[in-house]
Amino acid sequence: MDDNTQDFKTGDIADYRSAYRQEFIAPTYKGNMHLAFTSGMSLLIIAICIFNLDQPTWLEWMTVPLTFVYANFAEWAGHKNVMHKPVKGLGLIYRRHSLQHHRFFTHQHMPVDSTQDYKAVLFPPILVTFFLVAFFLPMALLTQWVFGANAALLMVVTGVAYFLNYELLHFSYHLPNNHWVHHIPGFEKLKALHTTHHDQRVMAHKNFNITYPIADYVMKTWKR
Ligand SMILES: [Zn+2]
Ligand SMILES: [Zn+2]
Incomplete structure (x- = not known):
């Protein structure tokens, strides 16, 4: 069975969501x-x-735009090559994203059902901590x-702000359709790109930027 290419119908989504909740979301979450x-x-x-x-x-302020562009390409490359391809040692990230997040949410079923479902969207706290310590600390010391x-300091400020922006935007794309975030100018356009990415037929090929589609545009993986 190929989990990546199937298009799930409403009943399948409901079944998968309840199975996921049973297995991964503790009642205390x-x-x-x-x-x-x-x-x-x-x-x-x-x-x-x-x-x-x-x-x-x-000259030191130039760190801000440079880090921003670097982060945009890192987001694209990480999403394309780690989240959508099983890499040795990073299989957990692939499973969480391709096999779970993309089954929990499809282009036809983007919103969460309750705050419990945030678990299927946000990075786990342990991964956030690991990301900050294992990635930002050595980068900061080197810089x-x-x-x-x-x-x-400016590299860390920009990088962490970028990460938070990524998490909040992605989280917002999966909020209910009547939520106020949809009134933020430009939000619907960005959300549409991620909704397209959630189509199981294109998820491994298009719209790897969760934030702003700069790297997607340059690397020709942009799809409206
Ligand atoms: Zn998503
Ligand atoms: Zn994806």
Whole structure:
């Protein structure tokens, strides 16, 4: 059976969702607490870094656009090559994304049913912590060593803000259709790209940017 290419009908979605909830969502799980953890951790790191900045020069400020573009391509590459292809040692990420997230939500069934379902959207807190420690810490130390403290702090601020933006946008794409986020200018256009990505027939080929489709446009994987 190929989980990746099947198109699931309404009944299948309902069955899969209840099986997923049984297996992965503990009754004590609180979706709002999960969201608060991701947002709180990210905002705390951003605030500490901004507080420690010491009058950056314009050259040091250039870290912000450079990190943004780097993050956009990293998002594209990670989604395409790790989340949609089983990579040795990172199989958990593939399973969570391709085999679970993409079965829980299809282009015809994008919204969550309750706050419990946030579990199927947000990165688990343990992965967030791992991501921050294993990815940002060495990057920050390297940047500090080569370009100085201000550049390292601005890199972390931009990178963590980008990650939080990714999580909040993706989360919002899966909120109910009558939610106020849909009134934010441009939101519907971005959501439409992710909805297309949730079509099981194109998910492994198109719209790998969850945020802004810059890398998708450059790499020609953009689909309206
Ligand atoms: Zn999604
Ligand atoms: Zn995907």
